[in-house]
Amino acid sequence: MRTDTRPINSQHWRYTVRPFVAHRASLRCEHCFQFLGLCGQVDHIVPRSEIGMLGISVFDPSNLQYLCISCHSAKSNRERAAGREKKPPKGHNRSHVPGRDKFLDAIGLTPAPERN
Numbered sequence: 001m002r003t004d005t006r007p008i009n010s011q012h013w014r015y016t017v018r019p020f021v022a023h024r025a026s027l028r029c030e031h032c033f034q035f036l037g038l039c040g041q042v043d044h045i046v047p048r049s050e051i052g053m054l055g056i057s058v059f060d061p062s063n064l065q066y067l068c069i070s071c072h073s074a075k076s077n078r079e080r081a082a083g084r085e086k087k088p089p090k091g092h093n094r095s096h097v098p099g100r101d102k103f104l105d106a107i108g109l110t111p112a113p114e115r116n
């Protein structure tokens with residue numbers, strides 16, 4: 001599931017919700033407390049890709065936080081990484097990798113008993 005990063009194109013968001021969240025945070029990043037004025041970014045704590053199925057409004061201020069660009073992009077990157085982790089990559093079971101038994105022997109671990 002992808003984090004939706006498109007801007008919310010709505011008067012309500014721009015003139016009511018966004019300034020409310022900014023002022024509630026005293027115009028500072030809620031993560032690193034850097035002063036942002038009105039130039040910060042409003043982030044959805046529960047990502048927008050998940051609020052629909054949880055019945056949370058995109059404008060719900062209890063799900064919003066005010067962040068600087070670097071804290072916001074760090075959070076978005078973590079969310080993208082978490083989304084990827086849900087699907088283990090192909091071939092994550094490496095027990096069949098060639099030379100595995102020789103390697104285990106070399107580091108002093110006993111390889112699985114030989115199949116006859």
Ligand SMILES: [Zn+2]
Pocket residue numbers: 029030031032033034067068069070071072
């Ligand atoms: Zn920050």
